[in-house]
Amino acid sequence: MSKLDSSRQSAEINFSRSKALFERASHVIPGGVWGHNKFPAIYNPGKYPWFARSGKGAYFTDADGNQYIDYMCGYGAMISGYAHAEIDSAAKAAMDSGECLVQATELSIELAEKLSKTVQGMDWCAFGKNGSDALAIAILCARAATGRASLICVGSAYHGSHFWCNWSNPGEGRPLSDSIDVHRVDWNDPVQMEKTLQSHRGNIAAVILTPFHHPIPGPSVLPSPGYWKHVERLCREHGAMLVIDDVRTGLRLDLAGSHRHFGFQPDLVCMSKAIGNTHPISVTLGRAGLLKHASAIFAAGTFWGCSVPMAAALTNLRILHETNAVQHMDMVGQRLAEGLVGAGSSYGYEVNISGVNAIPTMTISGDQDFEYMQQFAETMVSQGSFINPMHNWFLSAAHTVEDIDTTLEHSNTAFATLKELKGRP
Numbered sequence: 001m002s003k004l005d006s007s008r009q010s011a012e013i014n015f016s017r018s019k020a021l022f023e024r025a026s027h028v029i030p031g032g033v034w035g036h037n038k039f040p041a042i043y044n045p046g047k048y049p050w051f052a053r054s055g056k057g058a059y060f061t062d063a064d065g066n067q068y069i070d071y072m073c074g075y076g077a078m079i080s081g082y083a084h085a086e087i088d089s090a091a092k093a094a095m096d097s098g099e100c101l102v103q104a105t106e107l108s109i110e111l112a113e114k115l116s117k118t119v120q121g122m123d124w125c126a127f128g129k130n131g132s133d134a135l136a137i138a139i140l141c142a143r144a145a146t147g148r149a150s151l152i153c154v155g156s157a158y159h160g161s162h163f164w165c166n167w168s169n170p171g172e173g174r175p176l177s178d179s180i181d182v183h184r185v186d187w188n189d190p191v192q193m194e195k196t197l198q199s200h201r202g203n204i205a206a207v208i209l210t211p212f213h214h215p216i217p218g219p220s221v222l223p224s225p226g227y228w229k230h231v232e233r234l235c236r237e238h239g240a241m242l243v244i245d246d247v248r249t250g251l252r253l254d255l256a257g258s259h260r261h262f263g264f265q266p267d268l269v270c271m272s273k274a275i276g277n278t279h280p281i282s283v284t285l286g287r288a289g290l291l292k293h294a295s296a297i298f299a300a301g302t303f304w305g306c307s308v309p310m311a312a313a314l315t316n317l318r319i320l321h322e323t324n325a326v327q328h329m330d331m332v333g334q335r336l337a338e339g340l341v342g343a344g345s346s347y348g349y350e351v352n353i354s355g356v357n358a359i360p361t362m363t364i365s366g367d368q369d370f371e372y373m374q375q376f377a378e379t380m381v382s383q384g385s386f387i388n389p390m391h392n393w394f395l396s397a398a399h400t401v402e403d404i405d406t407t408l409e410h411s412n413t414a415f416a417t418l419k420e421l422k423g424r425p
């Protein structure tokens with residue numbers, strides 16, 4: 001049996017406290033909710049909770065006391081379960097020794113040694129707080145190593161909210177001139193990448209790519225056969241650093257890095273999200289030859305040396321390894337994907353699950369503008385399965401087969417409601 005509170009199985013769900021908090025917050029917090037977390041509630045106003053109260057394992061409880069099986073996992077930061085007793089007790093022990101001490105701690109060395117040993121082909125670690133820090137450090141390092149400034153990225157990729165990413169996050173206050181050094185190519189198109197490297201010969205410091213393409217919104221796309229080997233060879237030929245942004249995907253495909261899963265070797269790897277199991281930490285990992293360049297750059301953050309997330313990360317990495325968490329996430333993700341495809345088809349919907357089992361993206365064939373996904377997600381949330389209609393989801397080591405089966409039951413109701421309200425696309 002799933003441990004989800006079974007008393008709430010109705011489409012009538014109360015968000016009154018969440019709404020009241022949102023009204024209060026809008027006076028003191030831009031947009032009422034800051035950052036990523038505002039998005040689902042923006043797509044479906046009044047149909048999603050704005051505020052969370054607590055989390056445990058694979059579940060979280062919103063400000064009104066509604067409980068959910070969480071398939072967003074703090075946008076990937078939760079991998080072993082919320083409020084994990086062993087991980088959080090390691091964090092608390094570090095906190096008891098005093099946090100943010102003025103000098104580095106021995107824990108930072110222990111974690112750097114552990115990560116360098118764990119992630120394939122990587123020999124050193126530079127810590128930060130957010131994925132965006134990890135990318136910024138990798139860029140500095142690639143530029144220092146090559147003496148070049150320009151970058152190649154996939155046009156529809158997301159690499160964080162820093163200014164160099166303005167090409168993918170256009171809008172108020174974000175001039176494209178901030179990402180003037182970024183040349184854009186299409187995913188899975190090594191011929192276009194080769195042309196871009198040739199036409200900017202001698203100027204490209206780094207090619208920055210995610211292990212598979214996971215744009216928001218839209219289906220994820222896996223690398224075509226031979227893509228990674230082709231990209232790796234092009235980078236070597238042109239003397240450009242191959243930087244992998246494993247921020248969203250890291251530890252869910254392979255503890256040794258998603259590059260091992262796909263069979264290639266980058267120069268630099270950026271990770272964050274899942275490393276500290278909800279505790280804020282990021283890392284740029286590099287191969288030995290780049291250590292002297294990384295040592296020479298200036299990069300700093302007041303909280304980058306904090307030891308609490310480092311203690312959490314060390315325990316988290318050990319537990320993920322000991323429990324075969326990657327295989328578990330793959331198994332529950334596959335069960336979810338197959339169940340959703342089957343449930344959809346019994347109501348006449350062609351459900352597509354793209355990406356990988358542990359990081360699935362659901363779309364419905366013919367669903368223009370995500371109208372069907374929004375309705376589907378709304379009914380899922382109302383029953384207690386928290387999904388985002390336009391973003392990939394995340395599985396965790398805390399999701400059980402019973403949780404998946406509960407969610408699949410919810411999906412039957414959600415597809416039936418979709419059919420009743422909207423018919424077929």
Ligand SMILES: Cc1ncc(COP(=O)(O)O)c(C=O)c1O
Pocket residue numbers: 075129130131132133135158159160161210245246247248272273
């Ligand atoms: C692929 C990828 N890169 C970088 C980032 C930026 O990470 P952060 O939001 O921690 O700065 C994200 C965040 O979602 C991401 O998904």
